[in-house]
Amino acid sequence: xxxxxxxxxxxxxxxxxxxxxxxxxxxxxxxxxxxxxxxxxxxxxxxxxxxxxxxxxxxxxxxxxxxxxxxxxxxxxxxxxxxxxxxxxxxxxxxxxxxxxxxxxxxxxxxxxxxxxxxxxxxxxxxxxxxxxxxxxxxxxxxxxxxxxxxxxxxxxxxxxxxxxxxxxxxxxxxxxxxxxxxxxxxxxxxxxxxxxxxxxxxxxxxxxxxxxxxxxxxxxxxxxxxxxxxxxxxxxxxxxxxxxxxxxxxxxxxxxxxxxxxxxxxxxxxxxxxxxxxxxxxxxxxxxxxxxxxxxxxxxxxxxxxxxxxxxxxxxxxxxxxxxxxxxxxxxxxxx
Amino acid sequence: xxxxxxxxxxxxxxxxxxxxxxxxxxxxxxxxxxxxxxxxxxxxxxxxxxxxxxxxxxxxxxxxxxxxxxxxxxxxxxxxxxxxxxxxxxxxxxxxxxxxxxxxxxxxxxxxxxxxxxxxxxxxxxxxxxxxxxxxxxxxxxxxxxxxxxxxxxxxxxxxxxxxxxxxxxxxxxxxxxxxxxxxxxxxxxxxxxxxxxxxxxxxxxxxxxxxxxxxxxxxxxxxxxxxxxxxxxxxxxxxxxxxxxxxxxxxxxxxxxxxxxxxxxxxxxxxxxxxxxxxxxxxxxxxxxxxxxxxxxxxxxxxxxxxxxxxxxxxxxxxxxxxxxxxxxxxxxxxxxxxxxxxxxxxxxxxxxxxxxxxxxxxxxxxxxxxxxxxxxxxxxxxxxxxxxxxxxxxxxxxxxxxxxxxxxxxxxxxxxxxxxxxxxxxxxxxxxxxxxxxxxxxxxxxxxxxxxxxxxxxxxxxxxxxxxxxxxxxxxxxxxxxxxxxxxxxxxxxxxxxxxxxx
Numbered sequence: 001x002x003x004x005x006x007x008x009x010x011x012x013x014x015x016x017x018x019x020x021x022x023x024x025x026x027x028x029x030x031x032x033x034x035x036x037x038x039x040x041x042x043x044x045x046x047x048x049x050x051x052x053x054x055x056x057x058x059x060x061x062x063x064x065x066x067x068x069x070x071x072x073x074x075x076x077x078x079x080x081x082x083x084x085x086x087x088x089x090x091x092x093x094x095x096x097x098x099x100x101x102x103x104x105x106x107x108x109x110x111x112x113x114x115x116x117x118x119x120x121x122x123x124x125x126x127x128x129x130x131x132x133x134x135x136x137x138x139x140x141x142x143x144x145x146x147x148x149x150x151x152x153x154x155x156x157x158x159x160x161x162x163x164x165x166x167x168x169x170x171x172x173x174x175x176x177x178x179x180x181x182x183x184x185x186x187x188x189x190x191x192x193x194x195x196x197x198x199x200x201x202x203x204x205x206x207x208x209x210x211x212x213x214x215x216x217x218x219x220x221x222x223x224x225x226x227x228x229x230x231x232x233x234x235x236x237x238x239x240x241x242x243x244x245x246x247x248x249x250x251x252x253x254x255x256x257x258x259x260x261x262x263x264x265x266x267x268x269x270x271x272x273x274x275x276x277x278x279x280x281x282x283x284x285x286x287x288x289x290x291x292x293x294x295x296x297x298x299x300x301x302x303x304x305x306x307x308x309x310x311x312x313x314x315x316x317x318x319x320x321x322x323x324x325x326x327x328x329x330x331x332x333x334x335x336x337x
Numbered sequence: 338x339x340x341x342x343x344x345x346x347x348x349x350x351x352x353x354x355x356x357x358x359x360x361x362x363x364x365x366x367x368x369x370x371x372x373x374x375x376x377x378x379x380x381x382x383x384x385x386x387x388x389x390x391x392x393x394x395x396x397x398x399x400x401x402x403x404x405x406x407x408x409x410x411x412x413x414x415x416x417x418x419x420x421x422x423x424x425x426x427x428x429x430x431x432x433x434x435x436x437x438x439x440x441x442x443x444x445x446x447x448x449x450x451x452x453x454x455x456x457x458x459x460x461x462x463x464x465x466x467x468x469x470x471x472x473x474x475x476x477x478x479x480x481x482x483x484x485x486x487x488x489x490x491x492x493x494x495x496x497x498x499x500x501x502x503x504x505x506x507x508x509x510x511x512x513x514x515x516x517x518x519x520x521x522x523x524x525x526x527x528x529x530x531x532x533x534x535x536x537x538x539x540x541x542x543x544x545x546x547x548x549x550x551x552x553x554x555x556x557x558x559x560x561x562x563x564x565x566x567x568x569x570x571x572x573x574x575x576x577x578x579x580x581x582x583x584x585x586x587x588x589x590x591x592x593x594x595x596x597x598x599x600x601x602x603x604x605x606x607x608x609x610x611x612x613x614x615x616x617x618x619x620x621x622x623x624x625x626x627x628x629x630x631x632x633x634x635x636x637x638x639x640x641x642x643x644x645x646x647x648x649x650x651x652x653x654x655x656x657x658x659x660x661x662x663x664x665x666x667x668x669x670x671x672x673x674x675x676x677x678x679x680x681x682x683x684x685x686x687x688x689x690x691x692x693x694x695x696x697x698x699x700x701x702x703x704x705x706x707x708x709x710x711x712x713x714x715x716x717x718x719x720x721x722x723x724x725x726x727x728x729x730x731x732x733x734x735x736x737x738x739x740x741x742x743x744x745x746x747x748x749x750x751x752x753x754x755x756x757x758x759x760x761x762x763x764x765x766x767x768x769x770x771x772x773x774x775x776x777x778x779x780x781x782x783x784x785x786x787x788x789x790x791x792x793x794x795x796x797x798x799x800x801x802x803x804x805x806x807x808x809x810x811x812x813x814x815x816x817x818x819x820x821x822x823x824x825x826x827x828x829x830x831x832x833x834x835x836x837x838x839x840x841x842x
Binding site: 030208209210212213215216219220222223224225226227228229230285286 | 643645665666668669670675677682683684685686687688689693694696697698700701702704705706709749
């Protein structure tokens with residue numbers, strides 16, 4: 001790169017001070033710096049309240065609990081950054097867990113085929129969301145709201161009103177157990193390994209050509225199309241990613257808790273809150289997947305802190321609402337400047 | 338209020354307006370009398386729409402005065418203009434398609450009776466207004482979305498009349514009408530005229546101007562060139578007033594005559610809903626200019642070639658091979674590049690970096706995992722070669738000047754080594770220095786063997802850059818002109834003042 005292009009001076013029109021940078025570093029919309037600071041402050045607060053929080057096993061247990069939400073946030077990120085929403089993930093998680101219990105029905109041999117089936121089902125739901133949104137041009141908000149209702153209704157009907165069957169111990173192991181005998185850490189939970197895998201794949205995808213094209217689609221779909229991007233396909237892939245992430249999160253959540261219709265309730269909004277908290281702009285085109293995952297971790301830390309402080313669960317929902325309002329308002333203000 | 342029989346209904350004196358230091362209107366006088374149709378003509382960018390917006394309260398003039406029936410007025414906003422009796426009929430209608438005619442006419446000021454909308458009064462009043470202009474095909478209860486475009490225009494006019502408009506500004510009123518509807522509009526305009534309404538009629542189309550107007554004001558580069566009685570004017574004199582100006586900018590040397598290579602893009606009888614069948618040959622090494630007024634089909638032509646609204650009929654050959662381009666992606670893969678007119682809306686992802694914007698076409702069409710570093714290096718070199726001035730390639734492109742943004746778009750396409758380049762207003766909104774750089778780049782691309790099609794509303798640019806010029810009118814090619822044709826010849830073809838047979842091609 002020549003000095004001409006690299007130099008901010010020369011004959012170039014002066015860049016307004018404080019406006020440059022944006023995207024990656026800096027404080028602009030899409031930056032991860034604010035969420036990092038909030039996360040550090042919250043972690044300090046949790047550490048004060050619960051001094052053993054930084055013991056490796058406690059910390060890993062915390063990460064294990066946070067893994068499903070972080071994975072959901074990663075999936076939701078792909079959809080949001082392309083300019084869409086996925087409201088179906090909460091009910092998809094519920095559907096997956098209920099399906100798993102009924103199909104496995106305590107039979108260990110059925111575990112791995114069912115895990116494969118769950119992933120395929122997540123992809124299928126993502127495909128339908130994507131195709132309806134892009135080819136039929138239904139706003140994704142409506143498409144995925146419809147899918148949410150369809151899944152809730154279908155699961156109720158299929159099970160006759162209460163979940164049946166049981167998960168096998170092998171299945172629950174994924175969410176509960178880990179690799180034993182790791183030095184220093186003790187047990188390394190499988191959930192944390194899965195989370196690491198998802199995080200690496202997500203970051204690599206966003207660094208690849210696909211990720212950059214996805215950002216361009218969310219930023220300006222018309223321009224992207226006129227530059228040769230298959231926008232419908234790219235947006236559909238984002239829904240596929242979200243569906244697959246929901247399936248993975250469901251498998252982990254199935255291990256944590258019991259089988260119920262409540263497993264995934266409200267998770268779509270928690271995931272969207274996390275993504276927004278991570279500096280990702282609703283409407284698309286700005287923000288990083290690392291930010292979205294950090295946002296989920298931050299949200300989980302906040303919920304932990306509220307729990308430690310004895311704040312009731314009901315109030316934590318209000319806190320989420322405030323976060324989403326504040327984050328979007330701040331993002332809009334920053335963009336306007 | 339009866340119009341002052343002596344003085345003009347609307348008098349504008351010394352009106353001026355500048356945007357960000359650029360003077361778009363300077364010292365313009367205009368008198369519009371009651372019962373007069375006063376045509377306002379000029380090229381794109383001559384200042385017609387700015388003047389219209391000042392008269393209708395959208396813009397505030399920096400200089401000059403407005404008088405209405407002898408009284409000085411200020412129009413701080415469009416509502417004030419309406420209240421003062423100035424109505425405007427835009428090219429794009431402001432109607433609610435799901436509501437009835439009457440509801441649209443009385444939108445926001447419905448007659449009330451005991452706290453409810455008095456539909457009967459509203460319908461009666463609307464019917465009266467419709468009858469007043471001799472319109473009997475439209476009922477007040479009809480849903481506006483079901484009406485034809487011409488009838489919707491009538492509803493717009495009735496809306497203005499319901500506000501007691503004495504001055505009616507019509508912006509390109511025939512632009513959206515079918516041919517048989519134009520005659521109905523003529524009748525309507527004449528009836529409004531008889532009622533003493535003063536009409537400011539803005540149009541490119543000289544036929545209409547001669548058919549309807551009594552007086553004509555010509556604007557050019559924001560100034561009033563002349564005002565004359567229509568009876569004294571001829572198409573030739575008008576065109577000369579509209580264009581006559583000095584070339585103030587030097588253009589790169591054209592290709593040597595006869596140096597153009599083989600045909601790269603050939604259209605034979607290619608047409609679609611917006612284009613009559615077009616025959617066109619675009620050769621390697623040449624810059625083919627496409628002139629014409631807005632809406633003449635220039636952009637539709639480029640968009641059809643690029644697969645946005647593709648051709649429905651006819652054949653397209655690329656380097657002699659028949660091709661079918663059904664999407665922009667197929668066009669890009671076939672080696673066609675399109676630099677859009679609306680850079681921000683259709684060209685750039687504004688929140689992404691300079692580099693990401695420049696790489697977008699390659700990432701979209703030839704995604705890869707290995708060899709990305711080499712590709713990035715190439716694009717950085719291209720950004721250097723086109724002399725993009727930025728704080729770095731990671732800077733968000735929204736902070737670049739228009740000229741630099743356009744250079745990034747160019748670098749994006751250069752990286753694809755296209756065979757055919759389509760430019761739509763390549764230097765619109767770009768400062769003079771960057772303009773010359775972009776002109777040089779376009780010429781160099783052609784010299785390297787690309788075939789260039791360049792649409793431009795700026796006549797000096799069109800004439801200065803092109804090896805050949807085709808002029809479009811009403812979705813068809815009106816004629817072809819050689820390099821260095823006069824502005825009069827281009828405008829003549831574009832406005833229909835001359836037909837192709839009268840101009841040596």
